[in-house]
Amino acid sequence: MSLPLWKQSAPAAGQKEIESQxxxxxxxxxxxxxMTRGWCLWRxxxxxxxxxxxxxxxxxxGVPLGYPVYTKQELELLLEADDAAVRLVHEAKKLVxxxxxxxxxxxxxxxEYEEENNPV
Numbered sequence: 429m430s431l432p433l434w435k436q437s438a439p440a441a442g443q444k445e446i447e448s449q450x451x452x453x454x455x456x457x458x459x460x461x462x463m464t465r466g467w468c469l470w471r472x473x474x475x476x477x478x479x480x481x482x483x484x485x486x487x488x489x490g491v492p493l494g495y496p497v498y499t500k501q502e503l504e505l506l507l508e509a510d511d512a513a514v515r516l517v518h519e520a521k522k523l524v525x526x527x528x529x530x531x532x533x534x535x536x537x538x539x540e541y542e543e544e545n546n547p548v
Contacts, residue, residue, distance in 0.1 A: 462484040462500060463484070466484045466491075467482060467488050467490065469481055469492070474515070475515065480496050480497070480518075481496070481497045482499075483497055483499050484500060485499055485501070496521040497521070498528070502527065502528035505528050505530060506528060
């Protein structure tokens, strides 16, 4: 069975730091929880064992308070980032609730803004 990369590298939720589970098992359990409950908790080795909440999307309710929240889409976007960038994003999430969005050049948005605000 071929799993998406974000599932293959998913840290296990609630596991002790010295234990490890096969990535496929963690991915299957994560997918099950996202589909049924809408969220799960992960202990992340990249974040020095900190626990994060992973949600199916931004509309999921009932996520435990006190954990930085990452959507499935945000985690997929972070796969391209190195560990230092992930830690930086994590600090921004903890401090101000930052979101991870797809990278763009900004030019199309800038053009649209200028056209709307500077009619010819």
